[in-house]
Amino acid sequence: MFLPHPSELLRAAPQTSMERFTSGAHKFLTTMLFYSLFCLLLTVHLAGAVSILDDCHVRRCNHHEPAIRFPFRLQDQQPPHCGYPHPGFQLSCSENKQTLLKLPRSMKLLVKHIDYEAQRIDLYDPSRCLWRQLLDLNLSTFPFVDELKPAESYTLLECSSQDKALYEEYRVDCLSTSASQIIAFPSDGYAYYDNLLNCSMIHNFSGPISPNLFRFRLRWYKPDCGHCEAQGKGCRLKTNSTKDKTECFYIPKNRISARERLMITGIVLGSLILAMLVVAVGWRFYSEKKQKEGQLKIEKFLEDYRALKPSRYSYADIKRITNHFRDKLGQGGYGTVFKGTLSPDVLVAVKVLNNFKGNGEEFINEVGSMARIHHVNVTRLVGFCADGYDRALVYEYLPNESLEKFIFAAKDKDRSLGWERLRDIALGVAKGIEYLHQGCEQRILHFDIKPHNILLDHNFNPKISDFGLAKLCSKEQSAISMTTARGTMGYIAPEVLSRNFGNVSYKSDVYSFGMLLLEMVGGRKNIDVTVENTSQVYFPEWAYNCLDKGEELGIRIEDEEQRAIAKKLTIVGLWCIQWYPVDRPSTKEVVQMLEGDLDVLTMPSNPFASTGQTKMGATIPRKPVNRELPVIPEIE
Structure with a gap:
């Protein structure tokens, strides 16, 4: 990767x-x-x-003018269906925003007030000469009547101006001139006058409007909407009716106008x-x-x-990165680890090596090994410092520290990591080891796989760290020569301590990983002399005997799924800690076992028994012999 x-x-x-x-x-x-x-x-x-x-909402020519609604309609602002179908109910607005009643032949009267409940309308002649507008106009179909008196009839006569004094009472001043005078006689009274020889008839007029007045009040009887108005309802033409029938309808309060x-x-x-x-x-x-x-x-x-590529830093850079070694994370056998910052978004862990210990072999191993590694389950080496006797290694920072902190918790505390997460961590470590053994150009043997060297990132993804004891060898060879044993007691493979068990190879890391798995299952060191039952002092042997007899492991398990995870990790761990390297699975096989089903796993040979047949049919371990493997020198 x-x-x-x-x-x-x-x-x-x-x-x-x-x-x-x-x-x-x-x-x-x-x-x-x-x-x-x-x-x-x-x-x-x-x-x-x-x-x-x-479109039939109430309209006005201006806010001082009468409200216009059914049976009236405002011309050019409301469609015909909004008013009663008669010319007398058609109104309009003048240029100066006054309400006009328009009749045939351009007769115009100002509307001053409309009483819809009493069905009365007040009209006004703006010219004060109603006779002029009534000439040649037939008001027989006029929809309005005088509510006080019936329609009157008049006769208009044009007479000589010489008889002015004779007809003074009936003179129409607005129509008369200096040469002639216009007189109006009621139709029922002009016959009693004898001196009409110098007069000629102009027009007969009959209607509800008295031409001698310029203010008058009229009333309409059809359509009858007074009862609707009295109830506070609106009035309109009845829908789906062939006749001009009306109906009442409810008017919503606070109705918003179209405008x-x-x-x-x-x-x-x-x-x-x-x-x-x-x-x-x-x-x-x-x-x-x-x-x-x-x-x-x-x-x-x-x-x-x-910055993430291995870079060389000066010791002054190391002091700047760690803020003069202000935040200490931990102490190890080969040095002290401090928290550092490369940039606001890149945190690092700086391991300052003890310059008085060793001949620089650990430093060379670490830089030489980790500079070749790019894997999600292996800690990334960001840089290093080799400034005289001052040496330091700069790693990526992992906030959850080591696995050791979680699995070796006090007995009175709950396990911090669930079984599902422990399974994922075990699988991640196995894949990291497989990468070291098979994924690099040269095989890298770690020789120090243990909980302390398994770091956890913010998502608890495991990363293998601390390659100070690592060795490089060719992938074509299966073993390396070693002059001295290396590793941590309790995790060192038998062949590293004694060649009677075989030659040192990548199977040595498999053994250490097996011990790691068993400690993850037991939540304790594999050798614990503080336990009450002496048979449980060495946990791997006790765990094997429990599984061989079909007994429970005696650890906190809540359900069957967790029990299956614990059993799988235990069986794989027991396979990995077989005494002889050839009996241990390869790292690839370990990954397959962890990813596979529990049902396909079989119990390995009992590495702790000297004689006898086990209950589950495992074979008796053979007598230790020196199994020769091709030996090659380790790559320095």
Whole structure:
């Protein structure tokens, strides 16, 4: 598992970021366009619906003028169905916003007041010469009548001005001139006058309006909507009726007019468009900002990438990185570990080696081994320091420290890690060891696999650390020569201590891993003299005997699934700690066993019994012999 080359990231990352932002902006603008179009169509539809529903709403020429509603309608502002189908109920607005009653032949009267409940209308002649408007006008179909007296009949006569004094009482001043005078006689009274020889008849007039007045009140009887008005209801033409019948209907309180609704719709639409424009501008700035941040993030990653490659630091750099060794993380046999910072986002653990111990072999092993390693389950070596006698190793920082802290908890405390997580940690460590044995150009033997050297990141992913005792060898060879034993007691394979068990090989790490598994299961050191039962002092032997007899391991297990995990880890661990290397599985086989089902696992030979047959059919361990393997010198 290797990181890509920085040049590949420089070529690919900006283009991917640009394409991502361009695609996102295009989708956003397209969505906004369709959304705006939808809002526009919705507004037009609402406007149309409002005009259909509210085109008969009460209107006025201005706020001082009478309210206009059924049976009247306002010309050019309300459709014909809003009023009663008679010319007398058609009103209009003058240029100076006065209400006009328009009759045939351009007769115009000002409307001063309308009483809808009493069905009365007050009219006014603005010219103060009603005779002029009534000439040649037939008011027989006029819908209004005088509520005080019946319709009157008049006869208009044009007489000589010489008889002015004779007809003074009946003179129509607004129509008379200096050459002639116009007189109006009631039709029932002019015959009693004899001196009409110098007069000629102009027009006969009959109607409810008295031409001698310019203010008058009239009433209508059809349509009859007074009872609707008295109930506070509206009146309108009855739907689906061939005759001009009317009906009452309920008028909602606080009803919003069509103009008000259109105004509200316009305000809402305008606010929406403004909000979308603001969002669009904000999205543009946000996209540009994210694009710049993405570019900076790539640049920063490349800097961190270069920092993650093993780099050489001076001792002054080490002091700066650790803030003058301020935050101590732990103490080991070969040095002290401090927390350090390469950048605000890159934390490291700095192991300062004891310069008075050894001849530099551990330092060379660590740098030489870890510089070749790139695996998720192996700690990454960030850099090193070799400044005279001052030596240090810079690792990636792992916040959860070592596995030892979790599995060797006090007995009165609950186990910090669940069985599922322990299984995942065991599998991760096994894959890391397999990578060391098979994934590198040269095989790396660790020789110090133990809980203290298994570090956990923030997600509890295990990482193998501390390669001070590691050795390199060719993958074509199966064993190496060693002059002295190395490792930690309790985890050292038998062949490392005595060649009677075989030659040293990668199977030595398998043995150490087996001991690690058994300690994870037992939650204790494999050798614990503090236990009450002497048979449990050496946990591996006691665990084997329990499984061989079908007994429980005596550890805290809550359900059958956890019991299966514990049993699998125990069986795999027992396979790994076989005395002879050839009886142990390879690291690849260990991974397969951990990933497989418990049912396919078989119990190994009992490495602790000297004679006899086991209950589960395991064979008796053979007498220790020196099994010769090809020996090659270790690579320094």
